[in-house]
Amino acid sequence: MKAEEVAAYWERNATAWTKMARLGFDVCRNHLNTPCFLNMLPEVKGLKGLDVGCGEGFNTRLVAERGAQLTGIDICEKFLGFARESEASEPLGIDYQLASAGDLPFDAGSFDFAIATMSMMDIPNIPAAVAEVFRVLKPGGFFQFSICHPCFQTPLFNWAKDENGEPVGLVCGDYFNEELEQVLEWTFTSAPEEMKKEFGNFTIPTYFKTLSGWLNMLLDIGFVLERFLEPCPDAETLAKYPALKGTAKVALFLHIRCRKPL
Numbered sequence: 303m304k305a306e307e308v309a310a311y312w313e314r315n316a317t318a319w320t321k322m323a324r325l326g327f328d329v330c331r332n333h334l335n336t337p338c339f340l341n342m343l344p345e346v347k348g349l350k351g352l353d354v355g356c357g358e359g360f361n362t363r364l365v366a367e368r369g370a371q372l373t374g375i376d377i378c379e380k381f382l383g384f385a386r387e388s389e390a391s392e393p394l395g396i397d398y399q400l401a402s403a404g405d406l407p408f409d410a411g412s413f414d415f416a417i418a419t420m421s422m423m424d425i426p427n428i429p430a431a432v433a434e435v436f437r438v439l440k441p442g443g444f445f446q447f448s449i450c451h452p453c454f455q456t457p458l459f460n461w462a463k464d465e466n467g468e469p470v471g472l473v474c475g476d477y478f479n480e481e482l483e484q485v486l487e488w489t490f491t492s493a494p495e496e497m498k499k500e501f502g503n504f505t506i507p508t509y510f511k512t513l514s515g516w517l518n519m520l521l522d523i524g525f526v527l528e529r530f531l532e533p534c535p536d537a538e539t540l541a542k543y544p545a546l547k548g549t550a551k552v553a554l555f556l557h558i559r560c561r562k563p564l
């Protein structure tokens with residue numbers, strides 16, 4: 303699929319996604335991925351950062367609030383419209399630009415750091431996008447990103463459940479099929495039924511790499527691997543947000559930080 307075709311999917315998802323996420327129904331993002339991601343993020347105060355696949359800008363804003371000067375890029379105009387509305391009402395100095403991750407409109411060495419939250423596995427040519435991030439980083443700059451965990455969110459993905467229908471584990475498979483392009487259909491499980499009915503499922507083109515595929519790709523492009531995290535909710539968070547129960551059984555997400563050598 304070309305980036306423009308992927309963009310068309312996101313244009314269809316963006317309004318419902320933004321509405322539901324802003325009402326707090328993206329529980330995995332709000333109460334697991336983002337807190338863990340920010341916890342692992344180095345000091346960014348005074349630095350120039352790029353957010354690749356920024357969506358409606360939720361995480362872009364949080365990183366900008368830490369004192370960084372952020373540029374957010376996305377291929378979806380609608381998401382950028384929502385992000386710019388937020389910037390206009392509560393300015394954080396964020397510049398949002400329509401661009402594809404595989405062809406970044408920036409000079410080499412433009413940024414001190416880059417982030418990408420849950421976007422890199424949605425990009426058709428992942429190595430080209432990572433190479434672009436490498437190019438636009440200054441030597442010594444870091445790239446921190448979160449993805450669906452390659453070992454557990456495999457093309458074949460089914461929960462094994464107990465007699466009460468509670469998830470106890472995962473049936474995974476087709477792990478080595480790196481050529482596969484899947485259009486996943488899902489919505490935020492915590493959203494009310496009427497909202498799910500009104501908006502229907504998101505449809506999301508997704509791409510797969512093995513764990514060694516991801517890590518060797520970063521090394522081949524020239525990054526030095528620095529830090530990893532597999533977010534898992536603590537007991538208190540789990541009690542408050544039962545929708546996270548699957549994320550306490552297996553690692554559904556993987557966060558990686560790597561650095562361009564000096």
Ligand SMILES: C[S@@+](CC[C@H](N)C(=O)[O-])C[C@H]1O[C@@H](n2cnc3c(N)ncnc32)[C@H](O)[C@@H]1O
Nearest residue numbers: 312355356357376377378402403419420421424
């Ligand atoms: C799952 S959303 C994540 C959005 C946001 N980072 C967040 O954490 O809420 C994935 C994002 O990747 C964007 N995306 C997909 N392919 C892209 C590409 N080639 N270049 C830039 N953004 C892309 C989509 O438009 C979408 O906004």
